[in-house]
Amino acid sequence: MNYTLIIFETADDFAARTDPARQKAYWARIPPYLKALTDAGVFVGGAGLEPPATAATLTLRDGQRRVQDGPFADTKEQLAGFFIIDVPDRDAALEWAARYPVTPGGSVEVRPNLKPMH
16 A cells, blocks of 8 residues: 655755755755665655745635645645655554654654545
8 A cells, every 4th residue: 555654844954955064964864764665665756845935835716726825834844755655554654654864843744645546
């Protein structure tokens, strides 16, 4: 069954991505995790996301499309990326989520994917 591990990070984590003093350490923690997923044969896909300021949120109100620049909600945690994994059950998905190198203030949400409708 496929599960998506949804990675949330703080604004400070996003700042670390481009801070010359912190970016090497920030980015160094991801490849070992991705390698472990790949070596275990559970990696299906995923991607890191650009900072929330680059987002656009589309809503439909009174039959009209409206676009809001930036994220829809202002929160402490911000969507940073995701991994899709193929594992037997929720417990296995939670085990992989626990192995993600989450930063202080960040979190990993585990959610089963809908099965394709034919």
